Amino acid sequence: MKALINANIFDFHKFKKNSYILFHDGEIKEVGDMIEFPGADEVFDCSGTIVMPGLINCHTHVYSTFSRGMNVEFNPKKFQDILDQLWWKLDGQLDKESVYYSGLIYGCECIRNGVTSIIDHHASGLDIKGSLDQLKKGICDELGMRGIFCFETSDRFDIKECIEENIEFAKNKSQQCTGLFGMHASMSLSDNTLKEISSIIEAIPIHIHVAESEEDVEDCHKKYNKSIIKRLSDFGLLNQNSILAHCVHMNEEEVELIAKSGCSIAMNPTSNMNNAVGLANYDIFRKFKVPCMIGNDGLGVNITRDFLNIVFGMKNRLNSPTKFDLDDLVKVINNGYEYVSNILGIKVGKIEKGYKADLITIPYNPPTPLNKDNILGHLFFGVFDNFHPRDTWCSGKCMMSDYKLNIDTDSIYSKARCESEKVWKRINID
Template sequence: MHIIGNAKVITFSSDRPFLSSGAVAFEGNHIVAVGENEEIRASYPDAEFTDARGGLLTPGLINLHSHLYSAFALGMPWDLPAPRDFDQILERLWWRVDQALDLDGVYHSGVSGLLDAARVGITTLVDHHASPSAIQGSLDRIAQSYDDVGLRGLLCYEISDRNGLEGARSGIEENIRFVRKSEKMEKLRGMVGIHASFTIGEETLDAIAEAMQGLDGGIHVHAAEAASDVETSRKRFGKHPVERYASRGLLSPKTLMAHGVHLNETTLKAMVEAGVTLAHNPNSNLNNAVGVAPIVHYRKEGLLVGLGTDGLGQDILTETKSAFYLGKNRSHDPSAWFTGDLVELWKNSARFVSRYFERKVGVLEKDAFADMVLWNYDPPCDIEERNWDGHLFFGLHPRLVDSVWTAGKPVLRKGEFACDSERMMREARVEAKKTWERLERI
């Protein structure tokens, strides 16, 4: 038994969202009790005690859509003309990076991205992976990177026809194999990844739907990220991307769609009725100049919207602020939404991930997973039940992360990793250089 006490605690529980002097008791991978500091300590007098010294304790943060391999694109040499549209961004950058990866590069880019995620308070990361030169076994290598760093996640391989039907079949096999294997894993589960409608033909989409028959899982797909995805889908297949997935029975509460910038009212309604979750990635959308999803409207219509970074770093706090500002700006209304709406975005991310595990994530309550972050947060203004959400989104900063636990095990303690992060980063730099050398020949 372990207690983290003498803390201000944001629980995200509807019953008691904030404790001014609270504690969390946990044993094994889950929480046993949450309550007032003195009450919890008296209930478990023999428990190991970590004194938060008045710091802020929160649930672990969740990145609902990322690409860990993007860690190897940092500072990548660029000798091509600047891309003029989204398709050229893929062709000249990301499809060269992922093609240059071998299995060692897959592992070490994963480690790099996960260390970065832990540093900013993330305990769960949903990854969408691609390495067309090394498909088979790639999800095992990513799983190893999660285990070595200590984080929780949902993993998939993005199926695509851009490397031919054989590559697409290999991607399907890798997903199905890992989904079944992950059922016995403690902190990882598998999904079935699809790149996007415009890179998936009818034959491959039919094969995906057939392979998923009887599978307890959902798809993770980029949907209507750019207008070109919708235009190509309508031209080639006569349907909006979401309509294509719906026609194969691929929409469900375990379906995760990323971006959704270019949905229409029909596809929005279909997603809401099926219980689909949308991962909003505002900074990536701005960077790629594909538009901004009208998530204020989406949420009013009942769509579950969470937050991801799309591999543009792992800082979900900054991403949350961007979503807040852009939502107001796109609505031309400063009262369009408030910090309580941001809380719901985080809760939606947690609700989706929890569908894949036997316990809840993203909340500090009895029986939930003990995924937590302790912050060295000492604001000039009091943090209270009436204003904790304002402190959460506008006071916290990644540099304030002190300690991180996932499933009750320390990932980071007082800024120091439990794993050998220095060795891991040295090895990652070697592999990144090899990846760049291969990339320059593509």
């Protein structure tokens, strides 16, 4: 039995001071006051920290790892130019080795930032088949994180291989890893492709970019005379638990259809602002009670930056300092925990008996009194603003202790630099 002691616990539901957490076989067995601590075989002192559940990134692109420092001619005038000039140049030249090492690096940096579960939307043009296994190998098998992966089916790739990769990977489900059916976006998927996917997908949830840019919306209306959501629905692709990423340009009719279909929306505020595509209208999502989660679209690894930006961005988008508050933030964070719990068949997101021991400790010395009534204010304006976890556990396995990962990161980063150099050469970057 392992224990965290002298812990101030906050799990986005309850705040408990001076507590202990007992866990064994990857699961929390008991939580109580320190005066009742029964002892344990291995003890971790959490004095001076806040203990929270491991965080979740609900929409990311691990392959973005090798874009860091990549110098390409980049002068976008519209969103499609961003894809053509940057992302499609990169993912089109990724093979299994580069997928594996980008996954290892991304996973290491997730652990450093308290992220224990990711929902990834993957693409690698040189190696489609077997690429998701490479992500699983690095992120889940070797690092010990949880992952929900899919391959980005697109007409620019071999459709048959994309479909086979998604279907085969989704068959192997565990409490640590599973698959969705990935698609890029309406504007890169023909009717023939959607028809083929629809004929084989059965009940597998999809993971797709929707209305990230106005171009995606305009393309759908011009070619098919309908909205993106109506198009996906007509092909029977809005399966229960599907993830629709972005949804920046949406009307009420579309959102109502999303709600009836049992899909979730993954908002990515930092990426949306970076690409200047706008911000989603959370008021409409809230009106129709669509579950919304938070991702970062592969823009770094620190998801707390998106926690901050969604609050600031939504206040601006909704023209009100009160229309998206800290309670709204907690709601979308907990939606992510509920989604991962449901898809993987486990319980994450609370520090209670029966939940997985996915835990992080963050040193915090409050400059003002800290209690159950003001913990959210401390968290948002203090902890998230200077986020630096000390320890990270996933399923009871300590992946980082006192800021040090339990693997040889020097070797991993060295090999990643070699692999990224090969990728850049294939893109013709000196």
